Amino acid sequence: MKFIYWLIKIVLLFVVLYIGDTYLKSLGWWSVIICVVAFILGTRLIDKKIDEYNKQYYFKRLPVLSELKQGQIITIELLNGQKLANRVYMASLSTEILIGAEPILTNGFEELEQGMKKNRWVKLKKVKAIRIETPEHGGINLK
Known part of the structure; x- marks a missing residue:
């Protein structure tokens, strides 16, 4: 390309x-x-x-990209098998998404705020699947 x-x-x-x-x-x-x-x-x-x-x-x-909203907790599975669990979604470009660099362990406001200070860009060509984490169901798998 x-x-x-x-x-x-x-x-x-x-x-x-x-x-x-x-x-x-x-x-x-x-x-x-x-x-x-x-x-x-x-x-x-x-x-x-x-x-x-x-x-x-x-x-x-990855149709879940259209449903992502800033501040949602997501899990990203990369093509190499690595999982980035419980990360905060912040923004996206046409080829990358911005997430929190460290996992969020609880949904508390302080934890969420700390996770948003450190961030990481992930290239979408390296992403296998994205899952939105919901507290009541333990996660909905949307590929």
């Missing part, structure tokens, strides 16, 4: 440079400014599309 991402960006750069060199010679320095602006806008569009694709892919693979 990264190879395709950078290949598209390099191709965009060469296209913008070719257009700038061929069609904008009469504008002088303005052609450089126009090419730089076109390249920046093009890369932002590419980044936005890649982020949308990543979000759709991970929501399809």
Whole structure:
């Protein structure tokens, strides 16, 4: 995926440079400014599309991501078999989620606050399953 991402960006750069060199010679320095602006806008569009694709892919693979709310207690099982149990969910990006670095042993307010001070980013490509922990049922397994 990264190879395709950078290949598209390099191709965009060469296209913008070719257009700038061929069609904008009469504008002088303005052609450089126009090419730089076109390249920046093009890369932002590419980044936005890649982020949308990543979000759709991970929501399809891990549907529980759409149900997560800040402050929920979750357990994450990684592809290597490691389990990150009783962690606090804080936020997510298109390819990573932010959780508490240390497990929360009780649902007390002080424990929750301490767990939110230390955090860790987890790459979604390394996640096998995410489970939301609920106190009354001992956890609902949502893959």
